[in-house]
Amino acid sequence: xxxxxxxxxxxxxxxxxxxxxxxxxxxxxxxxxxxxxxxxxxxxxxxxxxxxxxxxxxxxxxxxxxxxxxxxxxxxxxxxxxxxxxxxxxxxxxxxxxxxxxxxxxxxxxxxxxxxxxxxxxxxxxxxxxxxxxxxxxxxxxxxxxxxxxxxxxxxxxxxxxxxxxxxxxxxxxxxxxxxxxxxxxxxxxxxxxxxxxxxxxxxxxxxxxxxxxxxxxxxxxxxxxxxxxxxxxxxxxxxxxxxxxxxxxxxxxxxxxxxxxxxxxxxxxxxxxxxxxxxxxxxxxxxxxxxxxxxxxxxxxxxxxxxxxxxxxxxxxxxxxxxxxxxxxxxxxxxxxxxxxx
Numbered sequence: 001x002x003x004x005x006x007x008x009x010x011x012x013x014x015x016x017x018x019x020x021x022x023x024x025x026x027x028x029x030x031x032x033x034x035x036x037x038x039x040x041x042x043x044x045x046x047x048x049x050x051x052x053x054x055x056x057x058x059x060x061x062x063x064x065x066x067x068x069x070x071x072x073x074x075x076x077x078x079x080x081x082x083x084x085x086x087x088x089x090x091x092x093x094x095x096x097x098x099x100x101x102x103x104x105x106x107x108x109x110x111x112x113x114x115x116x117x118x119x120x121x122x123x124x125x126x127x128x129x130x131x132x133x134x135x136x137x138x139x140x141x142x143x144x145x146x147x148x149x150x151x152x153x154x155x156x157x158x159x160x161x162x163x164x165x166x167x168x169x170x171x172x173x174x175x176x177x178x179x180x181x182x183x184x185x186x187x188x189x190x191x192x193x194x195x196x197x198x199x200x201x202x203x204x205x206x207x208x209x210x211x212x213x214x215x216x217x218x219x220x221x222x223x224x225x226x227x228x229x230x231x232x233x234x235x236x237x238x239x240x241x242x243x244x245x246x247x248x249x250x251x252x253x254x255x256x257x258x259x260x261x262x263x264x265x266x267x268x269x270x271x272x273x274x275x276x277x278x279x280x281x282x283x284x285x286x287x288x289x290x291x292x293x294x295x296x297x298x299x300x301x302x303x304x305x306x307x308x309x310x311x312x313x314x315x316x317x318x319x320x321x322x323x324x325x326x327x328x329x330x331x332x333x334x335x336x337x338x339x340x341x342x343x
Contacts, residue, residue, distance in 0.1 A: 154273025
């Protein structure tokens with residue numbers, strides 16, 4: 001029978017359509033594999049083409065004499081402008097803020113052909129270190145109230161260039177999704193005296209049915225009330241409200257978990273388009289006891305239709321427990337050769 005499940009963190013309802021449930025492998029993209037070269041002369045993100053992009057904000061390693069492995073540049077087609085000021089105005093019922101913000105591109109690797117799922121763990125750790133440095137630096141700007149870090153992989157996920165890259169947008173307002181999660185987390189903390197995310201992780205680790213993989217410090221798990229197939233959260237086991245709270249020594253652990261999860265999705269679902277985002281409290285909430293940052297990974301395997309648009313309620317045709325079992329059984333390391341030794 002179909003069932004409705006409620007998202008513990010947002011209180012949103014999701015329909016798990018068991019009557020038309022699909023086996024996880026049925027959602028594989030099954031499109032012809034396309035081999036990309038490691039270097040494309042016309043690609044602005046490839047090494048040697050640095051003059052084709054805006055002046056870089058940061059590179060890693062920072063020594064200009066060394067080849068870069070991760071590079072940060074302003075987005076040439078930025079959604080917001082760092083030259084503006086977040087001046088607010090209210091006219092009757094119309095509220096405006098001038099279009100201040102920071103929009104950056106993080107070039108994940110010099111290799112045009114290698115998506116994050118296929119990178120060595122050490123390279124993914126370098127990317128996360130750059131994320132953290134930019135997050136912390138931009139959060140110090142008093143005009144910035146929230147920093148969102150995200151990746152679009154594939155055209156259906158919003159990627160306009162094939163070269164692997166991530167993005168960052170700093171905004172003068174806290175987005176409504178973040179506000180809603182902070183509000184629900186605070187209500188739970190007031191009622192129960194503990195973090196709802198810590199509680200959920202403890203119960204999921206005990207039950208095991210939705211766990212995909214677990215390391216010393218992080219766990220990847222399917223969401224009990226996932227709105228879409230294979231929606232997966234990577235959550236720190238240590239309580240941390242803000243992504244900026246992660247220590248440099250801890251970076252290698254989530255890098256391995258993130259890369260391993262992406263590799264399982266890459267192999268098991270045949271490289272689907274996907275998005276991931278770091279869902280973090282604003283830096284002003286650093287140390288808060290009620291919220292917990294995490295990474296949300298969402299493969300683009302289905303389309304939003306009229307019911308979802310009209311109701312805000314999603315229909316998921318893959319049981320989260322089946323999705324977790326499917327991913328657990330994928331030996332991505334053997335299939336891709338990625339991981340600690342590189343690819």
